[in-house]
Amino acid sequence: MIDVAIVGGGVVGCMIARKLSRYQLKVVLVEKEDDVASGTSKANSAVIHAGYDAKPGTLKAKLNVQGNPLYDEICRELDVPFKRIGSLVVALNEEEVNVLEELMERGKNNGVPNLEIINREKLLEMEPNITSESRAALYAPTAGIICPYELTIALAENACLNGVDIKLNSPVIGIRAESGGGLSVETPGEIIHTRYVINAAGLFADEISRMAGAEDYSITPRKGEYLIFDRRFGDIVNRVIFPSPTKISKGILVCPTVDGNFFIGPNSNDVREKDDVSVTLQGIEEIVRGARKLIPRLPLMHVIASFAGLRAVSNTNDFVIGASKKVRGFINIGGIQSPGLSAAPAITEMVVDILKEEGLELKEKSNYNPGRPQINKFRLFNNEEKKELIRRDPVYGRVVCRCETVTEGEIIDAIRRPLGARSLDAVKRRTRAGMGRCQGGFCSPRVMAILARELGIDPLEVTKCGSGSEMLKGRTKEFIETGGVKSAK
Amino acid sequence: MQNRELVIIGGGPAGLSAAVEARKLGIKDVLVIDRESEPGGILKQCIHTGFGLHIFNEELTGPEYAERFIEEAERLGVEIMLDTMVLELTADRRLVAINSREGLVEIKAKTVILAMGCRERTRGAINIPGFRPAGVFTAGTAQRFVNIEGYMPGRKIVILGSGDIGLIMARRLTLEGAEVQCVVEIMPYSNGLIRNVVQCLEDYDIPLLLKHTVVNIHGRKRVEGVTIAEVDDDMKPVMETARFVSCDTLLLSVGLIPENELSRMTNIEIDEVTGGPVVNQRLETSLPGIFACGNVLHVHDLVDYVTQEAVLAARGAALYLASGSKKYEHIPVVTGDNLRYVLPQRINVDAVLEGKVNFFMRSVRPMAKAELFIESEWGVIKSRTLRHVRPSEMISIQVSRDEMIGSEIIKFRLQEEGGRVEHGN
Numbered sequence: 047m048i049d050v051a052i053v054g055g056g057v058v059g060c061m062i063a064r065k066l067s068r069y070q071l072k073v074v075l076v077e078k079e080d081d082v083a084s085g086t087s088k089a090n091s092a093v094i095h096a097g098y099d100a101k102p103g104t105l106k107a108k109l110n111v112q113g114n115p116l117y118d119e120i121c122r123e124l125d126v127p128f129k130r131i132g133s134l135v136v137a138l139n140e141e142e143v144n145v146l147e148e149l150m151e152r153g154k155n156n157g158v159p160n161l162e163i164i165n166r167e168k169l170l171e172m173e174p175n176i177t178s179e180s181r182a183a184l185y186a187p188t189a190g191i192i193c194p195y196e197l198t199i200a201l202a203e204n205a206c207l208n209g210v211d212i213k214l215n216s217p218v219i220g221i222r223a224e225s226g227g228g229l230s231v232e233t234p235g236e237i238i239h240t241r242y243v244i245n246a247a248g249l250f251a252d253e254i255s256r257m258a259g260a261e262d263y264s265i266t267p268r269k270g271e272y273l274i275f276d277r278r279f280g281d282i283v284n285r286v287i288f289p290s291p292t293k294i295s296k297g298i299l300v301c302p303t304v305d306g307n308f309f310i311g312p313n314s315n316d317v318r319e320k321d322d323v324s325v326t327l328q329g330i331e332e333i334v335r336g337a338r339k340l341i342p343r344l345p346l347m348h349v350i351a352s353f354a355g356l357r358a359v360s361n362t363n364d365f366v367i368g369a370s371k372k373v374r375g376f377i378n379i380g381g382i383q384s385p386g387l388s389a390a391p392a393i394t395e396m397v398v399d400i401l402k403e404e405g406l407e408l409k410e411k412s413n414y415n416p417g418r419p420q421i422n423k424f425r426l427f428n429n430e431e432k433k434e435l436i437r438r439d440p441v442y443g444r445v446v447c448r449c450e451t452v453t454e455g456e457i458i459d460a461i462r463r464p465l466g467a468r469s470l471d472a473v474k475r476r477t478r479a480g481m482g483r484c485q486g487g488f489c490s491p492r493v494m495a496i497l498a499r500e501l502g503i504d505p506l507e508v509t510k511c512g513s514g515s516e517m518l519k520g521r522t523k524e525f526i527e528t529g530g531v532k533s534a535k
Numbered sequence: 536m537q538n539r540e541l542v543i544i545g546g547g548p549a550g551l552s553a554a555v556e557a558r559k560l561g562i563k564d565v566l567v568i569d570r571e572s573e574p575g576g577i578l579k580q581c582i583h584t585g586f587g588l589h590i591f592n593e594e595l596t597g598p599e600y601a602e603r604f605i606e607e608a609e610r611l612g613v614e615i616m617l618d619t620m621v622l623e624l625t626a627d628r629r630l631v632a633i634n635s636r637e638g639l640v641e642i643k644a645k646t647v648i649l650a651m652g653c654r655e656r657t658r659g660a661i662n663i664p665g666f667r668p669a670g671v672f673t674a675g676t677a678q679r680f681v682n683i684e685g686y687m688p689g690r691k692i693v694i695l696g697s698g699d700i701g702l703i704m705a706r707r708l709t710l711e712g713a714e715v716q717c718v719v720e721i722m723p724y725s726n727g728l729i730r731n732v733v734q735c736l737e738d739y740d741i742p743l744l745l746k747h748t749v750v751n752i753h754g755r756k757r758v759e760g761v762t763i764a765e766v767d768d769d770m771k772p773v774m775e776t777a778r779f780v781s782c783d784t785l786l787l788s789v790g791l792i793p794e795n796e797l798s799r800m801t802n803i804e805i806d807e808v809t810g811g812p813v814v815n816q817r818l819e820t821s822l823p824g825i826f827a828c829g830n831v832l833h834v835h836d837l838v839d840y841v842t843q844e845a846v847l848a849a850r851g852a853a854l855y856l857a858s859g860s861k862k863y864e865h866i867p868v869v870t871g872d873n874l875r876y877v878l879p880q881r882i883n884v885d886a887v888l889e890g891k892v893n894f895f896m897r898s899v900r901p902m903a904k905a906e907l908f909i910e911s912e913w914g915v916i917k918s919r920t921l922r923h924v925r926p927s928e929m930i931s932i933q934v935s936r937d938e939m940i941g942s943e944i945i946k947f948r949l950q951e952e953g954g955r956v957e958h959g960n
Contacts, residue, residue: 273662278799321755324666327772351659353667429631429639436638443635445620448570449796485657487673491684505686510669514756517669518686519783525690525712 048072048240049406051231053218053254055082057194058382059246060201061120061394067208068414071406074238075202075210076231078217080512081472082465083198085248087387088475089272089323089355091301091312092194093286095388096133096186098153098161099296105365107156109389109396114188116391123416124200126192127304133189133286134164134173136340137181142290146184149291153186160187175282177342189286193304194387195475199465203418206464208411214468215512218247221258221376229258229375242375242406244397249320249358251366251380260370263380267320268357270312271329276348276483280306287340296384298336305478310337310344312355323354350483357383367393369400377401419463425451425478446496447489449482457493461500468501470494471511490517540564541852542630542644544621544797547576548838549829550650551604552845553852557648558611560853566642567608567615568632574608574615575601576652577675578838580682583703585730589839600838616640624801626822646824646852649798649812650845653830655700656790663695665752665761674700674788681707689784693761694718695749697725697732699836699927701788706735716780717742719749719763721770724901726790726927728836748772749785758783791834801825808876809833815865816882816892817851818844826851833878833895836929843893850888861886868894871908871948875899875926882945887936895931896947898924904952909934911942924949 050066052059055077063075079085094117100107121128137143146163153161162185169176169183206212213233220232221243231238247254252265275282280302289297295314302308311333330352337344360366360381370376377400379393386393402408422435424442435455436443442455460467460476467473470480473493480486480493494517498505509515541562543550546569557565573579578586581597588594591603608615616634623631630642655673670689672680677688678700690713694701697720705715718736723746725732736743744763750772751762765776793810795803804813804821811832812820819826828848829841865881877896898905902924909917909932916938921930939945 274659324751325662325664327664327750330662330664347660349659349662350657352662352664432633433639436633436635440635440638443633443638444618445570445633448620451620451622483657484654485659487655487657487676490676491679495684505684511756515669516757518680518688519690520687522681522685522687522711525687528712 050242051240052244054246056087057198063205064201069408073210076216082202083195088195094190095385096189102155109392110385112392113389130190132187135184135288203464260373271354272311274309325352447479450478452479539644543567543648545650546574549845552842553849554613556846556849649827651794651831653791668754670758670784691782693782694786696788698788699727702727702731702735721748813880818848869946873949902951910946
């Protein structure tokens with residue numbers, strides 16, 4: 047019998063898994079995709095918000111403000127880059143200056159420290175590329191940026207090391223309360239018997255809740271599209287730059303990434319399907335228009351990728367967190383849209399408290415390890431460190447991804463680490479190979495060869511992101527036998 | 536720290552040609568550094584013919600063309616350091632490179648020739664909407680899979696962009712039994728050589744859809760199809776014309792970008808139009824002793840021109856080694872009407888080698904007939920009538936030292952004949 051089964055390997059599921067792994071418990075995490083951080087946690091604004099935006103009294107407001115300061119320690123323990131660079135909400139006219147006042151007031155009510163409204167001169171000094179039409183800005187020094195999938199992977203690796211069983215490629219197809227108490231969670235491979243189920247299924251949390259016979263609520267996917275730019279232009283802004291917010295969204299921002307790029311986005315459009323992460327022409331135009339209001343001179347020739355992510359919006363428009371009143375042992379964590387990433391550490395604390403209330407006994411392990419094995423980020427090493435690393439293992443002397451200077455050693459590490467990479471995207475998220483300006487044009491055949499060799503599979507079986515996304519269709523000459531050639535004139 | 540006479544970064548056609556010429560000119564210590572485990576660069580995967588018509592009067596395949604220079608380089612004692620990536624280059628020509636055998640290598644070079652080639656533009660650069668499934672490749676990556684690795688990237692294929700690699704892959708994949716549905720080109724004309732349009736598309740009945748583009752990519756895990764649409768004169772898709780084309784793969788042949796990350800790191804002056812360094816008649820960059828040739832300088836349509844350019848860079852390096860750095864007074868070379876760029880971007884007429892300069896340029900649009908004017912502040916120096924000018928086909932013209940002497944400026948402009956008359960400014 048398992049103590050806790052977590053459904054969903056996003057940032058919330060993985061952070062809870064890590065938290066529970068410090069206690070003497072048997073914990074399983076099931077994830078339907080071939081890697082953690084494959085849904086909302088891989089495609090969002092990557093901002094740890096200060097917490098002035100959400101309405102006072104909501105879970106969003108409370109957990110954001112509580113969660114933000116917890117990031118320093120989490121990132122230190124896991125060696126995940128986190129930069130507290132601060133954020134600016136920019137007002138372009140008098141009306142928007144009033145909005146800044148409101149936001150500051152709201153922020154103070156929420157308990158956000160050190161908020162300040164700065165004038166135009168100060169703003170232009172801090173952000174020289176910002177529009178000259180700006181009037182003032184709300185400065186929140188506690189806002190930060192992080193890489194959300196690197197964080198999620200680090201959390202999962204740590205959970206793994208501390209004994210959590212992470213089952214990938216395991217969609218939940220049934221949840222039942224068992225007659226003798228406890229619950230059974232069914233995946234295509236097995237039935238997991240557990241005392242508690244934590245539903246952290248993101249966009250699908252409503253379906254998982256319904257499947258278990260627990261509370262009925264609905265999750266609507268709300269799409270946000272992004273454009274990410276070449277690292278050459280990474281210093282176009284120094285902080286997270288927001289426009290003045292509207293009722294439905296914090297607006298289209300211009301934001302640096304911890305890896306030195308910058309992005310613009312997201313817009314905000316409800317969509318019908320929970321897997322509709324397609325980018326649209328109108329969407330791209332919309333975010334370019336939006337971002338230009340803040341930074342008029344965008345290097346649009348140097349976009350390296352566009353992508354879209356989905357917010358899991360609940361019908362209450364707030365986080366839905368709590369033990370089910372209908373199914374004993376079932377705990378919902380639904381509607382985790384923005385500021386879900388910022389709130390995740392506080393959500394985790396809240397869920398642990400709920401588990402205690404529900405009767406789970408938490409005894410600390412004596413051998414809990416808060417960290418994870420070091421990652422050799424070759425690109426960030428100095429020449430002496432590079433020399434030493436290659437001397438220790440010559441495989442770090444071979445650069446596979448030239449845009450991001452990722453070596454073969456790092457790719458092998460990514461495959462062999464706890465919760466190792468099994469696909470091109472998984473390697474990319476762990477090493478940045480393929481994330482640069484050539485977007486894998488040069489390195490993808492080489493990464494595929496390393497994956498095939500390390501995993502002992504045929505190159506034809508190598509996928510981009512799990513089964514059904516195989517990169518290659520066959521060997522040369524193979525189709526001639528089955529297809530035939532049109533004759534040359 | 537190693538001390539070297541000449542270090543060439545890149546062992547493709549430009550780097551190899553420069554190395555061979557440098558040895559012939561008597562430079563004893565020539566080191567070529569290449570990222571790959573074999574020299575030859577992108578030619579290794581270009582198994583089609585058409586290389587060497589100008590240089591050898593023969594139609595060679597890419598590997599054959601490369602092999603001639605590899606053998607020559609070996610015979611002449613050029614040192615080639617393979618599997619080695621240059622991580623740093625400074626203005627005073629210090630290099631940091633790494634490989635698995637020697638680890639981190641530091642080199643001080645008297646002269647450097649940049650020959651890093653180019654890379655392909657990707658989906659991100661042109662913002663194609665839709666999903667991000669497996670099955671979207673650049674044409675060059677697909678070419679590597681097919682010709683070097685022996686794998687097929689897809690069975691039913693749409694190609695976006697009619698650059699030469701895309702056209703050649705249309706034929707190649709067809710010969711391998713794949714179905715190439717169409718080649719989609721946003722411009723009203725092909726961006727490849729005419730001979731490739733004829734030999735790779737027309738001969739195989741592969742439709743070329745001009746003034747069309749891909750407006751959506753379908754498929755969550757693997758490409759299931761694309762939506763294509765006509766574009767109007769502003770290159771905006773006309774959505775009423777949108778139609779779905781079923782395919783499992785989309786190849787992109789949407790342009791090449793000189794690979795100048797290392798040059799930028801060194802703060803070499805870059806021409807934002809060519810994407811390569813600004814050079815003079817010796818192909819010397821803004822940094823003394825650092826030269827550039829081949830696709831790192833500007834994208835070429837024929838490898839033969841790359842070789843010619845590399846020879847010039849090697850001569851520049853040899854002169855530099857013989858006489859040291861000289862402070863040249865340059866006059867600007869100006870790109871006038873109907874031209875996208877002219878190379879070199881500046882010259883010193885007194886220091887012109889062999890009494891003439893080879894100028895390379897590209898037109899901004901196709902013309903049936905045009906007059907190329909070369910002017911100084913005194914008026915027209917030289918003119919030439921050109922037939923069938925196309926942006927995809929580089930124009931080259933030699934101007935002698937005598938023709939340019941005494942000028943403060945050299946300006947090139949193209950005037951369409953029988954069409955609109957455009958006046959120079």
